[in-house]
Amino acid sequence: MAERSFKAEVEHLRLGSGETFTGEGILAITKALLQCGVGYVGGYQGAPISHLMDVLADAQDLLGELGVRFEANASEAAAAAMLAASVHYPIRGAVTFKGSVGVNVASDALANLASSGVTGGALIIVGEDYGEGSSIMQERSHAFAMKSQFWLLDPRPNLPSIVKAVEQGFELSEASNTPVMLMVRIRSCHVTGSFDAQDNVRPPLSVRDALSEPRRDFARVVLPPMSFAHEHDKINNRWPAAEKFVAENKLNEQFGPKEFPVGIVLQGGMYNGVIRALQRLGLADINGNTDVPLYVLNVTYPLLQDEFLSFSEGKEALLVIEEGQPEFIEQGLSTMLYRSGSPVAIHGKDMLPMAGEYTGQVLLDGLTAFLKKAAPNCLPGQVVAPNFEMPTVPDISKTVPIRPPSFCTGCPERPIFAAMKLVEQELGAHQITGDIGCHLFACLPPFEIGGSTMGYGLGPASNAAFDGGGDKRAVSFLGDGGFWHNGLSSSIGNMVFNKSDSVAVIVDNYYSAATGGQDIPSSRADNPTKATNNPISKALEGVGVEWVRQIDNTYDVGKMREVMREALTTDYDGPKVIVASSECMLNRQRREKPLRNKAVKEGRRVEVPRFGVDEDICTGDHACIRLSGCPSLSLKTLDDPLRDDPIASIDQTCVGCGNCGEVADAAVLCPSFYRADVVHNPGGFESWRAKIGQRFIAWLQSRRAVSRLNFSEA
Amino acid sequence: MAVEEQFVARAPDPQLGGIIKLAVMAVGGQGGGVLTNWIESLARAGGYDCQATSVAGVAQRTGATIYYIEMAPAGDGTPVFSLAPSAGDVDILVAAEMMEAGRAIVRGFVTPDRTTLIASTHRALAISEKTVPGDGVASSEEVRAAAEIAASRLILFDMEQIAADNGSVISASLFGALAGSEVLPFSREAFEQAIRAGGRGVEASLRAFGAAFERTADGIEPIASGHAGEKPDASGSEPTGSGPLLEQWRALRARVDGWPETVGDMARPGLQKVVDFQDIAYGKEYLDRVENVLSRDNEDKDYLLTREAAKYIANAMAYDDVIRVADLKTRAPRFSRIRSEMAAPDDSLIQLTEFMHPRAEEIAGMLPAGIGRKVEASERWMARLDRWFNKGRRLRTHRVRPFLMLYILGGLSGYRRRTLRHAIEVDHLERWLRTVFEYLDNDYDVAVEIVRCRRLIKGYSDTHARGLSKFDRVLDAVKLVAGREDAAQWIERLREAALKDEEGEALDGAVETIRSFT
Structure with a gap:
């Protein structure tokens, strides 16, 4: 789920x-696939294409109908x-996955696929996670193409x-026998808008039908001597075919006047940003009608020499707008001009930054710099010499705290x-590696645990140099998603085979949680179309791990600490793997909360736990917090002149997970925390017994109140 | 340059002014997506072309996120909208939290020529603000001051509270403030229709929407001060109790009335705290101690030393021991406070679990001073106490037996003065005050700063020990700077450094700095 x-x-x-x-970009792509008669789809979740996978998963009825x-x-x-x-x-x-990390993982298959070439259209939809808000290293998928x-x-x-790119992508793939990668940037995936729909098309040949008539062609196998032939085929046949298709079908677009001293060459994905910059300079209208000629590369590889040279003809200068580095397109175009x-x-990275997202300001600055140099007369006066000044806003950049995810x-x-x-x-600092997933936070x-992340499922593998052990053991973390993705073989299998003397902790939260809570083989949910409930510990045993500790309640901090201590201090010198399992709270609340509210409404007995802090006992x-970082555990400033520092306070978003109490206990922090279980609709006997107890307690309280001064709790 | 000379730059497309650019800056999990959907559906229903984008990804897990919307009246062509906000090019900035408003200003999304800033004044504290052992909360006042300059129009109030009061979430009250600001060309009914079209939680959303809408019309409210600061409770509350006790209490209070007002303001709550902690006699001791300071104080300094001493002597005397914790946990008002905090319906029951973890030190501290010292000195005994007592205890205090146990412990205040813990605390308090007096004659400001260093001692068990060690380290360093003209500033700096991190690394650094020039 x-x-x-x-x-x-x-x-x-x-x-x-x-x-x-009308809807989100990612949904439009899904619809386009169905309109194109796609026969099979797949992928692996991750921002920004998680929703594409989720939509496909939710659309299985429709997919089934269409075959x-x-x-x-x-x-x-x-x-x-x-x-x-x-x-x-x-x-x-x-298929779909995120770039550039997903492309990295897929590169072996992609390279073989590209060598073999394709008969049917093959489309790789890559959600390029580049720029602000990205969760991965900043690289381009372009190099793989x-x-x-x-x-x-x-x-x-x-x-x-x-939507058009999806259609043209399939056609281009078939016309050139080459797989095509459709790159959508992170904001395009989530951009909303509308397009005219068409009917869905059943695949002319379904994968089921194909099974009845198997085909093979040794010429397509990547083995010598065919692999040598593939390389020549790419250059001599597939590439020219692609160029021809792109040119004839005008996949690249040109806007603006033919005659102008300068022009702009840009990646398709940069179009809206460039138009906005031109709009702000008074060089384009609301609908994008531009005074400066634009050559929009909806196909960024291959580059079309003839088309480009004809665009550049008669111009004095060009600006290439290419986000990311290195500047592959600019280099390619420069070569064409030179030859x-x-x-x-030709300008580009000399006017625009080499690294980083091309935001509105970056594009405005870059275009202004280019036009000032190459065509100063076409800039409005106020850009050339600004004639107004904004008031100075106090610099509060040091006041505003950063807000890392958690x-x-x-x-x-x-x-x-x-x-x-x-x-x-207790035992001192250890060598710790992380992996990809929520646990990387x-x-x-406040934890600051783990110093590296080498890739999905590679946490334990990235401690391999330390597998021989030493005074202290190396520790690695690995999520359940990473475990099934690559971790079982590359990390755990590796530990077993190399007799690793280190510790791996598998964080099992029942889902691929960081990418949106998709099911994985060890998920506990019943999924009608997937095989779930395959325990990680069984897989560990199967691959030969002898020291396995399964923890079924991670909130038991004392137990967690005990098991970790054991793993770090035991005499056993083989791989030690701890599986720490408890359900992702986001998903659990989503499932349980409506049921609970319903039960309360229907008058059934329900206990709702929440934590609190005794104000007088908390010393601030x-x-x-340094052992928690929970969003619901925050601070509160008391209206008490005797107190200097704000005290801990738990807000109503607390879900009563128990961590606060457990940590206060395990770390011997302080007695301020309490858990209050509100019992809705208690039973008759229960209420009666509680009333008797309360009466006795109230009697004791009033007894003491008599003998002392009682200051009201203001 | 022939072609270029013919070119005449045209004036910016007047229609461009028709594009409304709206950014929402939120903290992940605040419902920014819902708000964006409402705005989009509002715009489309109102005959506008509209485009929205967001960057979800990991930012949604409590990180800062931006949603961005552009809209323009539908015309002949298809407008080209941007996918991200640009500095200096935003008409409406909705910030779902005070520091996010600050972030928007820092990023240049709020400019005096055009931006309406709609921001909620409540705080969702960032982790860096919360982990500081002292007070690390960022200043909302600074952000507000910047907002007043940066925004062309400012709508600022606690929209989180309005949402909570109406059983909804902040997206609804933000939407209400947006409607109330009238910066979008749509009627209130159209806004409400967008909420209805959304489907979920409609009634609560409409209530929060309406409350925020009305509130917006009333203008800006002052920010509730994030810091109570030095704003003492001058009156002090009148306790209840038996006649004789009340009489003794009033006599004590009367002593304070004769003191300078600035001291009295702090001594009254201080007196209340120590009497509440122990008894009238203890309150008298407190006043004696404060009076002793007062007698050596200086009117020219407005009795600053005594005022600070009144605060910290009270805190030192009302230390946190097992008896106090047990007493506080068993008082009647606590039970009703918890009931209201948990918003428990009348027919529900509340079950309480307390998380206690006594160590051998606490047990030894509870013994009579003489025996306690011997026990503490004996490794064997401490190990034994550890074995017997050192484990987490969950006390279900809504039940009679666990309650009774705490109740009896809490009733031991008569015995408290004989305990080892009390002896240790009194000894520490006296030593600290002696140090204060030692410096007082030569440097009044240094004496004040030493009084204030008491702030470093707080927490329980290890945290308490770390606080004590920081206190000692700062007092050691006082010797290094004593005699310098800027000695007091240095002590203040050391204290602030000590409150920056748990282990006192910043403090060690500051001490190193001092050593480098002394």
Whole structure:
């Protein structure tokens, strides 16, 4: 069960010709796939294409009706490998994952696929996670297209253009027997808009039908001597075919006047940002009609020499707007100009920054710099010499705190890292590596545990150099998502085979939580289309781990600490793996809260736990927060002149996970915390017994109140 | 340059002014997505072309997130909208939290020529603000001051509170403030229709929406001060109790009335605290101690030393021991306070669990001073106490037996003065005051700063020990700077450094700095 349900949106996928689709970019892509008669789809979740996977998962009825096979692949490599179906069969297939990390994982399959070439259209939809808010290293997927020679689409970021790119991508793939990568930037994935829908199309040949008539062609196998032939085929046949298709079908677009001293060459994805900059300079109108000629590369690889040279003809200077580095496009275009002996000056990374997202301000600055140099007369006067000044706003950049992502309220991973921090207080600091997933937030304050992340499922593998052991053992963390993605073989298998003397902690929260709560093999949910409930500990035993500790309640900080201490101090010198399992609280609350509210309403007995802090007992040292970081555990300033520092306070978003009390106990912090279980609709006997107890307690309280001064609690 | 000379730059497309650019800055989990959906549906229903974008990803897990919306009246063509806000190019900035408003200003999204800033004044504290052992909370006042300059129009009030009061979430009250600000060309009914079209939690959302809408019309409210600061409770509350006790209490209070007002303001709550902690006699001791300071104080300094001493002597005398914790946990008002905090319906029951973890030190501290010292000196005994007592105890205090146990412990205040803990605390208090007096003659300001260093001692068990060690380290360093003209500033700096991190690394650094020049 994913974090967000798309059941409502899936209905939009049934729209037909004459109707208008309105929604998110990622949904538009899904609809476009169905309109193109796709035969099979797959992928691996991750921002920004998680929703695409979730939509497909929720749309299985519709996919079934159309005869489309959907796989939630085990990894990006598995997804890319699935495109093998299009090598021999004229079936359109599409897979999706995030770039550039997903592309990295998939690169083996992608390279083989590109070498073999395809018969049916093969589309790789990559959500490029680059720029602000990105959760990964900043690289480009572009290089993969160049080295493996498949074609790269980067359409203008609006729904009609993206939908068209899906159609053209399949056609281009088939026309050139080459897989095509459709790159959508993170904001394009979530951009909303509308396009004219068309009817969904059943695949002319379904994957089921294909199984009845198997095909093979040894010429497609990547083995010598065919692999040598593939390389020549790419250069001599597939590439020219692609260029021809792109040129004839005008996949790249040109806007603005033909005659102008300067021009701009840009990636399709940069179009809206560039138009906005031109609008702000008074060089384009609201609908994007521009005074400066634009050559929009909806296909960023391959570059079309003839088309480009004809655009540059008669111009004095060009600006290439290419986000990210290195500047592959600018280099390619420069070579073309140089070889053709063109006098046109080419600018790009000399006017725009080499690194970082091309935000509105960056583009405005870059375009202004370029026009000032190359065509100063076309800039409005106030840009050339600004004639007004803004008042100075006080610099509050030091006041505003940074807000790194962290564990959600009640997250079951928090107590794991609280326990780890306590163990380190006891045994000293350890060599610790992290992995990809929510648990990586432990690297950030307040835990600051773990110093590296080498890739999905590679946490334990990245401690391999320390596998021989020493005074202290190396520790690694690995999520359940990473475990099934790559961790079982590359990390755990590696530990077993190399007789590793280190410790791996598998954080099992029942889902691929960081990407939106998708099911994985060890999920506890019953999923009608997937095999779940495969315990991680069984897989560990199967792969040969002898020292396995299963913890079924991570909130038991004392137990967590004990087991970690044991793993770090035991005499056993083989791999030690701890599986720490408790359900992702976000998903659990989503499931349980409505049921609970319903039960309360219906008059059934329900206990709702929440934590509190006794104001008079809390001294405001915040030690509890340094072992928690829970969003619901915050601070409150008392109206008491005797107190200097704010005290801890728990707000109503607390879900009563128990971490506060456990940590206060395990770390011997302070007695301020209490848990209050509100019992809704208590039974008759229970109420009676409670009343008797309360009466006795009240009697004791009033007895003491008589003998002392009682200051009212203001 | 022939072609270029013919070119005449045109005036910016007047229609461009028709694009409304709206950014929402929120903390992950605040419902920024819902708000964005409402705005989008509002715009489309109102005959506007509209585009929204967001960057979800990991930022949604309590990080800062931006949603961005552009809209323009639907016309002949298709407008080209931007996918991200640009500095200096935002018409409406909705900030779902005070520091997010600050972040918007820092990023240049709020400019005096055009931006309406709609921000909630409540705080969702960032982790860096919460982990500081002292007070690390960022200043809302600074953000507000900047907002007043940066925004063309400012709408600022606690929208979180309005949402909570109406059983809804902040997205609804933000939407209400947006409607109330009338910066969007749509009627209140159209806004409400967008909420209805959204479907979920409609009634509560409409209530919060309406309350925020009305509130917006009333203008800006002052920010509730984030810091109680030095604003003493001058009156002090009148206790209840038996006649004789009340009489003794009034006599004590009367002593304070004769003191300078600035001292009395602090001594009254201080007196209340120590009497509440122990008894009238203890209150008298407190006043004696404060009076002793007062007698050596200086009117020219406005009795600052005594005022500070009145505060910290009270805190030192009302130390946190097992008896006090047990007493506080068993008082009647606590039970009703918890009931109201948990918003428990009348027919529900509340079950309480307390998390106690006594160590051998606490047990030894509870013994009579003489025996306690011997026990503490004996490793064997301490190990034994550890074995017997050192474990987490969950006390279900809504039940009679656990309650009774705490009740009896809490009733031991008559015995408290004989305990080892009390002896230790009194000894520490006296030593501290002696140090204060030692410096008082030569440097009044240094004496004040030493009094204030008492702030470093807080917490329980290890945290308390760390606080004590920081206190000692600062007092050691006083010797290094004593005699310097800027000695007091240095002590203040050391104290602030000590409150920056748990282990006192910043403090060690500051001490190193001092050593480098002394």
